[in-house]
Amino acid sequence: MIISVPKEIKNNEYRVAIVPAGVSEFISNGHEVLIEKGAGLGSSISDEEYINAGAQIVDRNELFQKGEMIYKVKEFLPEEFKYLREGLVIFTYIHSNAFKAQTDAFIENKVVGISYEDIEDENGGFPLLKPMSEIAGKGGFLMAIQYAQRLHKGKGLMLAKVHGVRTPEVTIIGAGIAGFGAAEIAVYLGNKVAILDIDLDRLEKVKHVLPPNVELLYSNKENLTECLKRTDVLVNCILWPKWRKDSMITRDMLKLMKPDSLIVDVSCDEGGAIETCRATSHDDPVYIEEGIMHYCVDNVPAAFPQTSTYSLCNSTLPYALRIANEGYEKALKEDKYFRKGLCFYFGDLTLEETGKKQNRPYKTPEEVLNIT
Ligand SMILES: NC(=O)c1ccc[n+]([C@@H]2O[C@H](COP(=O)([O-])OP(=O)(O)OC[C@H]3O[C@@H](n4cnc5c(N)ncnc54)[C@H](O)[C@@H]3O)[C@@H](O)[C@H]2O)c1
Numbered sequence: 125m126i127i128s129v130p131k132e133i134k135n136n137e138y139r140v141a142i143v144p145a146g147v148s149e150f151i152s153n154g155h156e157v158l159i160e161k162g163a164g165l166g167s168s169i170s171d172e173e174y175i176n177a178g179a180q181i182v183d184r185n186e187l188f189q190k191g192e193m194i195y196k197v198k199e200f201l202p203e204e205f206k207y208l209r210e211g212l213v214i215f216t217y218i219h220s221n222a223f224k225a226q227t228d229a230f231i232e233n234k235v236v237g238i239s240y241e242d243i244e245d246e247n248g249g250f251p252l253l254k255p256m257s258e259i260a261g262k263g264g265f266l267m268a269i270q271y272a273q274r275l276h277k278g279k280g281l282m283l284a285k286v287h288g289v290r291t292p293e294v295t296i297i298g299a300g301i302a303g304f305g306a307a308e309i310a311v312y313l314g315n316k317v318a319i320l321d322i323d324l325d326r327l328e329k330v331k332h333v334l335p336p337n338v339e340l341l342y343s344n345k346e347n348l349t350e351c352l353k354r355t356d357v358l359v360n361c362i363l364w365p366k367w368r369k370d371s372m373i374t375r376d377m378l379k380l381m382k383p384d385s386l387i388v389d390v391s392c393d394e395g396g397a398i399e400t401c402r403a404t405s406h407d408d409p410v411y412i413e414e415g416i417m418h419y420c421v422d423n424v425p426a427a428f429p430q431t432s433t434y435s436l437c438n439s440t441l442p443y444a445l446r447i448a449n450e451g452y453e454k455a456l457k458e459d460k461y462f463r464k465g466l467c468f469y470f471g472d473l474t475l476e477e478t479g480k481k482q483n484r485p486y487k488t489p490e491e492v493l494n495i496t
Contacts, residue, residue: 125156130188136405140429145177149445159182197216199217217240219239220475255438261306262308269283271417278386279386292356297362360388366477387417404418474486
């Protein structure tokens with residue numbers, strides 16, 4: 125198979141889908157790897173390193189024309205739609221529910237789209253979301269540290285314990301991978317941290333690994349309201365079901381928060397848990413609603429490309445290799461967890477959540493793959 129790895133063109137996106145060790149794996153399995161010139165530079169990987177591993181460096185047009193599988197990091201942007209064609213395999217974070225124009229383009233051009241974020245494991249977890257979630261949670265809290273500073277129009281609060289001074293309060297909603305990542309940094313800097321989740325088992329697990337002074341609360345309106353009143357920083361790390369049309373923190377509830385407090389929405393779902401969230405970019409990351417600064421960058425890991433690129437490739441490579449070695453059809457047919465990632469198949473949308481959210485017709489992956 126010819127695997128093509130483009131340079132990402134999203135705002136301040138410095139990650140790349142593959143590292144040189146990944147190229148070597150494809151080559152030793154008998155495949156060809158094309159990499160767009162300079163694609164790795166944002167992650168400090170030179171073209172020479174890729175060439176030494178066996179890849180060919182090509183320009184953008186050749187890359188998309190020859191590639192049988194496009195292996196990338198982020199969704200397709202409108203400038204990239206012209207490269208789509210029937211049967212082209214796309215393996216990346218697609219987020220079809222968030223990007224309607226991309227969904228139209230994928231359906232119209234009859235691509236086979238497999239999204240990292242929808243692939244599941246036997247425990248109902250999301251193995252290709254995990255590595256970036258940890259980095260987004262930790263990175264999200266590092267951004268809170270930055271935007272709490274007066275220099276960045278914050279209230280001028282140092283998010284750390286300083287003797288003789290009130291300790292800052294941090295509320296984290298969602299104790300999953302991202303929430304735990306954010307908590308690790310917030311807690312170890314000495315902040316007073318409360319974590320809310322509806323999954324009591326998850327809270328119990330967290331109890332055993334974080335210091336005893338971390339408050340672990342069941343996520344309900346009463347506990348949330350109390351936290352909103354006292355918190356300096358709210359970090360949202362809930363995986364909000366894509367079909368839900370309500371919000372957990374409404375615009376009105378922001379009035380409960382202290383003036384100048386900060387929301388970091390790692391989950392970044394428009395129409396998600398926080399009504400006032402709208403996705404922002406690293407170029408223009410924050411905005412104010414009801415006096416509260418919101419940080420809602422939807423590609424936080426891009427700020428840490430060296431860490432993120434290696435972490436992402438570690439997780440995606442085994443799946444990309446399966447697509448190349450077995451063919452997507454066999455790999456998807458034989459593995460029901462991998463199959464969850466199939467979102468587009470020759471003109472059909474195959475992700476229920478996006479169908480429901482965007483009021484579009486959809487089929488199941490089993491229907492389109494003729495699995496009885
Ligand atoms: N901004 C970015 O760059 C970026 C990067 C990676 C992931 N993310 C997003 O981060 C979010 C979290 O990902 P994750 O891997 O940590 O998910 P996860 O499934 O590990 O954790 C989500 C947690 O939210 C909890 N939850 C669900 N409903 C809740 C409620 N009403 N109140 C409190 N908690 C609730 C769940 O029980 C779970 O523990 C996802 O939306 C993901 O898309 C964003």
